[in-house]
Amino acid sequence: MVIDTQVVMDWLVFRDARVQALVASVTSGALRWLVSPAMRDEIRHVLNRGVAASYAPDLPFIEAQFDTHALHVDDAEPQPLAGRLVCRDPDDQKFIDLALACNARWLISRDKAVLALAKRAKLRGLLIQKPELWKAS
Numbered sequence: 469m470v471i472d473t474q475v476v477m478d479w480l481v482f483r484d485a486r487v488q489a490l491v492a493s494v495t496s497g498a499l500r501w502l503v504s505p506a507m508r509d510e511i512r513h514v515l516n517r518g519v520a521a522s523y524a525p526d527l528p529f530i531e532a533q534f535d536t537h538a539l540h541v542d543d544a545e546p547q548p549l550a551g552r553l554v555c556r557d558p559d560d561q562k563f564i565d566l567a568l569a570c571n572a573r574w575l576i577s578r579d580k581a582v583l584a585l586a587k588r589a590k591l592r593g594l595l596i597q598k599p600e601l602w603k604a605s
Contacts, residue, residue: 472577503538544569557581
C-alpha cells in the first residue's frame with residue numbers, strides 16, 4: 469500500500485478518525501506501507517509549513533512511525549511517457565509511480581488529481597481510494 473502525504477498527515481498530525489481502520493491495519497503489520505525517500509522528504513517539508521506547522525507536530529514521533537511501520541523502498545524510476553499514468557499534479561506523480569512499480573494493491577489518497585486516475589489504475593491492478601472507503605479484502 470502507498471499512502472499519500474495528506475492521508476499520512478490525517479493519521480500522524482490531525483488524528484482523523486476516518487483513517488483509523490487503515491492505521492490499525494498498517495500498525496498491526498497486516499499491511500505493508502511502502503515509503504520512498506521522496507515521500508519522506510515531502511512529509512518533512514509539509515510539516516514545517518502552513519496548517520501542519522500550526523498543529524506543532526511531534527516530529528520525533530512521526531519519524532518513529534515511519535521507521536517502525538513503513539517498508540522503505542527506492543524512489544520509482546519514471547516510466548516512459550507512453551502508457552504511463554500521468555497525474556495532473558506533478559508533485560503527486562511519485563505516489564502513482566511507486567505504487568505501480570512496487571505492484572501495490574492500494575494507493576490511498578484524498579487528492580482529486582490522484583483520485584481522477586482510479587479507473588485507469590484499476591485496469592493495472594491498483595485500487596486508488598479515499599481512506600474512509602478503504603477496506604482490506
